[in-house]
Amino acid sequence: MSLTVLHQGKTGSTPAGSPRTRRSTRSAIGFLTPATLILSIFVLWPVARSFWVSLTNDDGFTTPQFVGLDNYVTAVHNPRVEGALIHTAEYALVTTPVSIALAVLLALCLNQRLPFRGLIRAAVFLPFVASLGITAIAWTAMLDPQIGFLSGTLSHIGIPLGDGLRDPSLALPLVMAVGVWRNVGFFMILYLAGLQSIPKEVYEAARLDGASRTRTFRSITWPLLANTTMFAFMIAVIFSLQVFDQIYVMTAGGPYFKSETLVMLIFDTGINNYQLGYASALSWILIAILLVASGLQLRLFKNRTVQY
Amino acid sequence: MRRFVVGAMAAACSATMLSACSSAPDATNGNGKETVTITFWNTNTASDRPAVEQIVRDFNDSQQGIRVNMTIMPYDVFQQKILPAYKSGSGPTVAAFEASTVAGYAARGLIQQIDDLYSPGLLDKNAMAPALLAPSMWNGHTYAAPFEAGPAMLYYNKKLLAKAGFKEPATTLEGIVEQAIKTTRYAEGKDQSNVYGFPIPDHASLPIWAPLIWSRGGEIVSTDGKTSQLDSPQTVAAVDYWKNLMQQQHISPAGLAGSDMSNLFSAGRATFVLDGPWSTTNYTAAKVDYGVMPFPAGESGSQMTIAAGAALAVASRIPNASRQAALKFLAFWNSKQSQVTWSVKSSYPPNRTDIPAGELAANPTASLFAAKQNMRFFPGAVLKANDIVNNVFIPTVQRIERTPGSAADVLKSASAALQSDLQ
Numbered sequence: 001m002s003l004t005v006l007h008q009g010k011t012g013s014t015p016a017g018s019p020r021t022r023r024s025t026r027s028a029i030g031f032l033t034p035a036t037l038i039l040s041i042f043v044l045w046p047v048a049r050s051f052w053v054s055l056t057n058d059d060g061f062t063t064p065q066f067v068g069l070d071n072y073v074t075a076v077h078n079p080r081v082e083g084a085l086i087h088t089a090e091y092a093l094v095t096t097p098v099s100i101a102l103a104v105l106l107a108l109c110l111n112q113r114l115p116f117r118g119l120i121r122a123a124v125f126l127p128f129v130a131s132l133g134i135t136a137i138a139w140t141a142m143l144d145p146q147i148g149f150l151s152g153t154l155s156h157i158g159i160p161l162g163d164g165l166r167d168p169s170l171a172l173p174l175v176m177a178v179g180v181w182r183n184v185g186f187f188m189i190l191y192l193a194g195l196q197s198i199p200k201e202v203y204e205a206a207r208l209d210g211a212s213r214t215r216t217f218r219s220i221t222w223p224l225l226a227n228t229t230m231f232a233f234m235i236a237v238i239f240s241l242q243v244f245d246q247i248y249v250m251t252a253g254g255p256y257f258k259s260e261t262l263v264m265l266i267f268d269t270g271i272n273n274y275q276l277g278y279a280s281a282l283s284w285i286l287i288a289i290l291l292v293a294s295g296l297q298l299r300l301f302k303n304r305t306v307q308y
Numbered sequence: 309m310r311r312f313v314v315g316a317m318a319a320a321c322s323a324t325m326l327s328a329c330s331s332a333p334d335a336t337n338g339n340g341k342e343t344v345t346i347t348f349w350n351t352n353t354a355s356d357r358p359a360v361e362q363i364v365r366d367f368n369d370s371q372q373g374i375r376v377n378m379t380i381m382p383y384d385v386f387q388q389k390i391l392p393a394y395k396s397g398s399g400p401t402v403a404a405f406e407a408s409t410v411a412g413y414a415a416r417g418l419i420q421q422i423d424d425l426y427s428p429g430l431l432d433k434n435a436m437a438p439a440l441l442a443p444s445m446w447n448g449h450t451y452a453a454p455f456e457a458g459p460a461m462l463y464y465n466k467k468l469l470a471k472a473g474f475k476e477p478a479t480t481l482e483g484i485v486e487q488a489i490k491t492t493r494y495a496e497g498k499d500q501s502n503v504y505g506f507p508i509p510d511h512a513s514l515p516i517w518a519p520l521i522w523s524r525g526g527e528i529v530s531t532d533g534k535t536s537q538l539d540s541p542q543t544v545a546a547v548d549y550w551k552n553l554m555q556q557q558h559i560s561p562a563g564l565a566g567s568d569m570s571n572l573f574s575a576g577r578a579t580f581v582l583d584g585p586w587s588t589t590n591y592t593a594a595k596v597d598y599g600v601m602p603f604p605a606g607e608s609g610s611q612m613t614i615a616a617g618a619a620l621a622v623a624s625r626i627p628n629a630s631r632q633a634a635l636k637f638l639a640f641w642n643s644k645q646s647q648v649t650w651s652v653k654s655s656y657p658p659n660r661t662d663i664p665a666g667e668l669a670a671n672p673t674a675s676l677f678a679a680k681q682n683m684r685f686f687p688g689a690v691l692k693a694n695d696i697v698n699n700v701f702i703p704t705v706q707r708i709e710r711t712p713g714s715a716a717d718v719l720k721s722a723s724a725a726l727q728s729d730l731q
Contacts, residue, residue: 059416060391060395061391061416061417061418062416062417144568145499145500145561146499146500146561146568146571146572146577147500147571147575151499151500152500155497155499155500160497163499163561163562163563166561166562166563166564167563168706168710252511252512254511254702254703254706255510255511255563255703255706255707255710256702256703256704256706256707257703268698268699271387271388272387272694272695272698273692273694273695273699274391
């Protein structure tokens with residue numbers, strides 16, 4: 001008898017089909033059902049439905065006709081889609097590393113004992129929680145070549161911004177700069193948390209061994225921040241691939257689509273022009289890109305996670 | 309019993325949902341007749357809001373069995389809500405659509421034909437301004453009634469003209485251009501102090517490039533709305549003319565939004581701007597010493613300006629009682645009494661041609677903008693108006709403003725895109 005009890009205690013299992021197991025299963029199903037229902041209705045069904053819509057010529061008014069992969073073929077041959085993809089890639093490739101590098105730098109600085117440290121941390125983090133619509137409007141006004149405070153000040157010290165957001169070659173870089181300014185505070189907080197979780201003993205051992213600051217960062221801090229870096233990179237890439245609000249407010253994708261990203265194009269196609277089938281196909285292209293990007297990052301960081 | 313309770317609840321829910329539908333007869337008035345409530349959506353969130361509210365109030369006060377329930381929302385919200393609302397059967401009975409988009413909604417069956425609006429007892433078609441009727445037509449039938457429309461007129465800064473030695477603005481387009489060049493004070497890199505003779509916006513504004521092209525004999529879309537004329541020799545010449553004035557004479561910076569243009573004029577840094585009646589309030593508040601005149605014709609073109617405005621359309625698939633109520637409201641909106649109220653309160657010219665100038669004397673701006681002149685909507689009654697303006701016309705103009713040399717090549721490829729939108 002005691003042996004049986006011991007065996008059950010070790011495995012923690014009950015025989016399949018026993019009343020207790022059935023009760024547990026029913027309870028589990030009961031707990032899971034509400035969430036499953038909500039997810040099915042509000043996530044899975046719309047996702048599946050959008051894939052079906054992407055195979056039709058749905059315009060929101062008339063009865064949709066099945067067109068197979070026509071929308072995808074049109075997207076592949078459309079130079080505007082190509083431009084939007086290039087701008088999205090440029091945005092992601094620039095803002096992701098720049099945001100992360102600045103966030104690490106800021107976190108390292110603001111992890112030291114500094115006067116007004118809390119205030120500076122709050123100031124850097126504030127843009128992330130402020131309304132993006134309002135901050136984008138403020139940046140648009142500050143960068144205005146005719147009346148903008150920033151463009152005027154920079155012009156006085158010999159750094160003219162030209163036509164600012166109206167300049168096709170400057171619009172995207174300026175939007176990127178605002179994107180970095182907005183997100184860097186969030187990543188800084190992640191890195192601050194990461195830095196504070198590194199055991200002090202490791203640093204003490206390095207100091208006793210005579211390691212320089214650079215060597216300490218290279219051999220201890222940066223490797224032990226690998227988990228934070230993996231998370232921050234994935235979030236940063238997702239943020240940048242989904243960028244919409246600030247571009248909508250600051251440039252609306254212009255001038256002549258020079259700052260249009262894939263999400264902007266999806267919005268314009270679906271909401272302004274009612275080409276719901278085509279817009280859904282573009283959305284699925286974006287989903288595929290997100291999946292590939294996340295998969296690549298997971299693979300890249302897979303062997304770099306650390307436990308301490 | 310349980311079935312009964314469930315059934316009763318379902319019936320109660322259905323009744324609640326049905327009663328929420330916009331156009332069902334929903335109450336009785338003092339005479340024991342049913343009151344028909346119609347819903348009305350518009351985007352008049354700015355200074356013209358009180359005028360719209362006043363007329364709706366007047367209509368409700370004048371009717372025994374009809375009530376208009378109005379919702380005013382920003383344009384982008386309207387744009388995003390209208391289609392899902394119609395699809396779900398909760399769309400407004402009457403909506404004020406941007407005039408050029410009426411054809412698109414008509415062709416898709418969302419709004420209904422209202423030829424009978426112009427019949428005895430409702431509205432006299434001959435009393436309406438002809439330019440306002442054109443965008444409400446589709447396949448030879450009326451699908452909307454005029455709601456609001458204003459022509460762009462030429463605002464001029466008297467102080468800047470006097471400073472350059474001009475007592476009055478010129479009366480010809482060539483003269484205006486000459487004055488614009490002479491009043492421009494441009495220095496490279498001095499964007500915050502430059503003075504521009506004629507700032508020309510290319511987005512988030514009235515499509516000002518359209519009347520600029522018309523003024524030099526060019527055309528964008530044929531009058532039947534079927535053929536692109538964007539690459540015709542006259543259009544190319546007209547575009548090159550204005551583009552060179554911008555690039556070589558610096559009468560305007562490139563890439564301006566409508567608000568940028570208004571800011572420059574308000575700051576006293578623009579001599580001429582082509583703008584609508586709604587801007588008079590801002591320019592007066594900014595204490596600009598300005599005058600207003602019709603946009604003159606160029607040597608090779610005819611006098612024509614751009615019109616901006618909206619039209620009132622009635623939803624499809626609504627009960628006949630709601631339809632009749634909606635037609636009464638459309639007729640009331642365009643009645644003499646309402647149009648005087650509208651013009652005096654909003655500064656827009658009246659939709660009718662039979663209102664004596666004296667009745668608008670309380671608002672001199674309204675009288676000014678009501679002055680006889682030719683105006684057109686752009687792109688007019690075409691199916692893909694939004695796409696043509698936002699994805700063909702605006703990007704093309706923006707590209708041309710930045711392109712050295714002739715605009716011929718850019719216009720040629722834009723013309724192909726426009727033609728595909730017109731088919």
